Amino acid sequence: MTSSVQPRQPKRILVTGGAGFLGSHLCGDLVAAGHEVICLDNLFSGTKRNIYPLLGNPRFEFLRHDIIQPILLEVDQVYNLACPASPVHYQSNPVKTVKTNVMGTIHMLGLAKRVRARILQASTSEVYGDPQQHPQQETYWGNVNPIGLRSCYDEGKRLAETLMMDYHRQNGVDVRIARIFNTYGPNMSEHDGRVVSNLIVQALQRQPLTIYGDGSQTRSFCYVSDLVRGLRLLMAADQLHEPVNLGNPAEFTILELAEMVLELTGSPSQLDFKPLPKDDPERRRPDISRAQEQLGWQPQAELRQGLLETIDYFDEILSKGR
Numbered sequence: 001m002t003s004s005v006q007p008r009q010p011k012r013i014l015v016t017g018g019a020g021f022l023g024s025h026l027c028g029d030l031v032a033a034g035h036e037v038i039c040l041d042n043l044f045s046g047t048k049r050n051i052y053p054l055l056g057n058p059r060f061e062f063l064r065h066d067i068i069q070p071i072l073l074e075v076d077q078v079y080n081l082a083c084p085a086s087p088v089h090y091q092s093n094p095v096k097t098v099k100t101n102v103m104g105t106i107h108m109l110g111l112a113k114r115v116r117a118r119i120l121q122a123s124t125s126e127v128y129g130d131p132q133q134h135p136q137q138e139t140y141w142g143n144v145n146p147i148g149l150r151s152c153y154d155e156g157k158r159l160a161e162t163l164m165m166d167y168h169r170q171n172g173v174d175v176r177i178a179r180i181f182n183t184y185g186p187n188m189s190e191h192d193g194r195v196v197s198n199l200i201v202q203a204l205q206r207q208p209l210t211i212y213g214d215g216s217q218t219r220s221f222c223y224v225s226d227l228v229r230g231l232r233l234l235m236a237a238d239q240l241h242e243p244v245n246l247g248n249p250a251e252f253t254i255l256e257l258a259e260m261v262l263e264l265t266g267s268p269s270q271l272d273f274k275p276l277p278k279d280d281p282e283r284r285r286p287d288i289s290r291a292q293e294q295l296g297w298q299p300q301a302e303l304r305q306g307l308l309e310t311i312d313y314f315d316e317i318l319s320k321g322r
């Protein structure tokens with residue numbers, strides 16, 4: 001996953017949400033590549049545990065800060081990842097979720113404008129809502145409920161994209177927009193509430209696997225190392241201001257995922273069917289042609305392989321009782 005190659009021009013890079021699942025992997029990769037990294041996080045859904053291995057590194061700095069408050073830092077690049085990604089977390093304080101996506105993104109764009117940094121926004125497949133186009137291309141405008149339980153996140157991320165494009169057109173800010181599809185791997189929180197971590201933790205603890213609805217809804221799961229590689233390629237790309245889908249096009253039903261988790265963990269757990277949450281998208285799969293053509297990127301890890309790595313991680317975390 002990491003590269004030890006020293007970059008010809010080391011950069012100062014700000015990663016907001018750097019103590020979260022994706023952010024911690026991104027920070028690790030950037031430090032390993034020779035860059036100086038400032039990891040900014042309010043630790044709402046992230047944890048210092050994710051960045052322990054980096055804390056002693058002179059090229060790494062942790063800053064406890066909430067992007068709802070302005071901040072000025074001298075950096076060359078900003079990866080704006082700060083925002084809880086799990087429905088359980090982002091719905092626990094929806095007003096805060098909107099503030100993070102709107103006020104937080106304005107603050108990061110203001111910073112990028114002032115110090116002339118390139119800025120990448122972690123957007124999401126949720127901007128497509130419950131999509132009526134399948135697979136989803138970047139040109140699709142989506143089917144989003146503006147007043148539902150997921151709206152704080154979906155509409156928040158849509159407005160963050162609007163802000164990125166307006167700061168680009170109005171102020172010449174050098175923006176990148178990654179539309180990230182469901183990603184999983186080590187460093188997800190065991191209490192995160194997303195499907196991969198839930199099912200693995202339940203299987204390892206020999207508890208029933210919670211399946212919402214009948215489990216026929218689909219998702220496409222991308223392993224974290226593939227996703228981080230895609231983010232870095234997008235940041236490095238010249239003149240690519242339009243959104244780019246990053247995700248694994250291999251599509252699975254939630255039932256298929258549960259069966260694979262049971263097989264790989266050897267768990268005797270049963271399935272426990274629960275009501276489907278409101279506005280839960282039925283199908284989701286990225287069209288990644290743009291990323292393939294513009295970045296030469298496509299995912300490499302298969303679901304089975306990525307699940308094994310993730311199971312090992314949770315096995316260790318749970319056995320240490322941390």
Ligand code: NAD
Nearest residue numbers: 017020021022042043044045046066067082083085180183
């Ligand atoms: P995560 O919840 O593990 O990480 C988010 C991090 O942001 C956490 O460390 C949290 O403490 C921090 N944070 C939240 N609000 C903040 C604020 N106001 N100020 C400072 N820090 C704040 O989630 P993740 O899966 O690592 O997601 C990272 C980013 O990628 C998010 O923006 C998310 O919307 C986006 N994304 C992730 C996925 C995925 O499948 N993992 C899919 C689509 C989009």
Ligand code: UDP
Nearest residue numbers: 087193194195196198210211212217254280
């Ligand atoms: N899901 C499930 N059991 C769980 C958690 C989630 O069946 O314990 C379902 C959820 O209803 C959704 C899918 O799995 O259909 C993916 O959910 P997740 O929260 O991981 O991501 P998102 O819905 O944002 O894609």
